[in-house]
Amino acid sequence: MNTRLTILCENSVGPISGTLGEHGFSVLVEWDGGSLLWDTGQGLTLLHNAQRMNKNLHQVRQVALSHGHYDHAGGLLPLLRSCGPKQVFGHPGLFTPRYRVNDRGEPLAIGMPYPRDYLEGQGATFDLAEGFRAIAPHLFLTGTIPRVSGFETGDQGLFTDRCGCRRDQFPDDQSLVIDGDNGLLILLGCCHAGLINTLQHVATQTGRTDIHTVIGGTHLGFCSSQQLEQTIQRLGQWQIQRLAVSHCTGFSAAARLKQAFPANFQTAHVGYTLTH
Numbered sequence: 001m002n003t004r005l006t007i008l009c010e011n012s013v014g015p016i017s018g019t020l021g022e023h024g025f026s027v028l029v030e031w032d033g034g035s036l037l038w039d040t041g042q043g044l045t046l047l048h049n050a051q052r053m054n055k056n057l058h059q060v061r062q063v064a065l066s067h068g069h070y071d072h073a074g075g076l077l078p079l080l081r082s083c084g085p086k087q088v089f090g091h092p093g094l095f096t097p098r099y100r101v102n103d104r105g106e107p108l109a110i111g112m113p114y115p116r117d118y119l120e121g122q123g124a125t126f127d128l129a130e131g132f133r134a135i136a137p138h139l140f141l142t143g144t145i146p147r148v149s150g151f152e153t154g155d156q157g158l159f160t161d162r163c164g165c166r167r168d169q170f171p172d173d174q175s176l177v178i179d180g181d182n183g184l185l186i187l188l189g190c191c192h193a194g195l196i197n198t199l200q201h202v203a204t205q206t207g208r209t210d211i212h213t214v215i216g217g218t219h220l221g222f223c224s225s226q227q228l229e230q231t232i233q234r235l236g237q238w239q240i241q242r243l244a245v246s247h248c249t250g251f252s253a254a255a256r257l258k259q260a261f262p263a264n265f266q267t268a269h270v271g272y273t274l275t276h
C-alpha cells in the first residue's frame with residue numbers, strides 16, 4: 001500500500017507560506033480509498049493549515065490519538081465542530097488528568113482539555129482499547145508499550161496529580177504503524193514510552209524488524225542527556241532508513257541526532273510530506 005503523510009500541525013513551519021506553527025502535532029495519513037488523522041494539535045492551527053494545504057478534513061472519518069495531552073488532542077473539538085462526526089481511536093487512559101509541575105511546585109494542566117461526554121456530544125465516537133490492533137488496512141496502533149529498555153526514564157516533570165506526587169506512567173502513549181511498500185513506518189506522537197521501547201514492541205508484535213521510517217515527536221528534548229546518548233547508541237542497531245523528527249524532540253536533541261545519523265536524519269515541520 002502506498003501512503004502519504006502530511007504534517008498539519010507542528011511547532012515550526014516548513015516551506016508553505018501562510019501556514020502556522022504551534023506547540024503540538026498532527027499528521028494526515030492518506031491512502032487510496034481512505035484517510036486518518038493522527039493527533040490534532042492543540043487546536044489553534046489544524047483547520048487553518050489544512051485549508052492552506054488544500055486538505056479537506058470533512059472527508060476524514062477517523063482520528064487516532066497518540067495520548068491524552070492537550071497539544072495532541074485539543075484540536076479534536078474544533079475539528080468536530082467544523083468538519084463533522086469522527087470515529088476516534090485511542091487508549092482508555094486518554095482522559096487521565098495530567099499536569100506539568102515546575103520546580104516551584106506550580107502545576108499546569110496539560111491533559112485532555114474536554115471531557116469525554118462533551119466530545120461525544122459534539123460528534124466523537126470513541127473506540128478505546130489497550131492492546132496492539134489494526135484500525136485500517138495496513139495501519140496498526142501499538143497499544144500500551146512495555147518498558148523494557150531500562151534506561152528510558154522519560155520526562156521527570158509530568159504527573160497525574162497537581163502536587164507532583166504521582167509520576168505519569170503514560171500507559172496510553174502509543175504510536176501508529178504503517179505496513180508500506182518499503183517496510184514498516186512508525187509514526188510517533190510524543191513517544192513518552194521511549195523510542196527504543198516502541199521499536200522493540202513493534203518488532204515483537206509484528207515479528208518484523210524492517211523498520212524503514214520513524215517520524216514524529218521523540219520527547220528526547222525533555223529527557224536526560226544520558227537517555228539521548230543511549231537512545232542513539234541503540235538506534236544504531238536498527239537499520240532505519242529515514243528518521244524524521246518533530247515537535248518535542250527539540251533543537252538540541254535534533255542536532256545531536258543529525259550528527260549521529262547524517263544520511264538518514266530529517267526534520268518534519270508543518271507542510272512536510274512523505275510517501276511510504
Ligand SMILES: [Fe+2]
Pocket residue numbers: 024025069071072189190217247248
Ligand atoms: Fe507533545
Ligand SMILES: [Fe+2]
Pocket residue numbers: 067069190192
Ligand atoms: Fe505529550
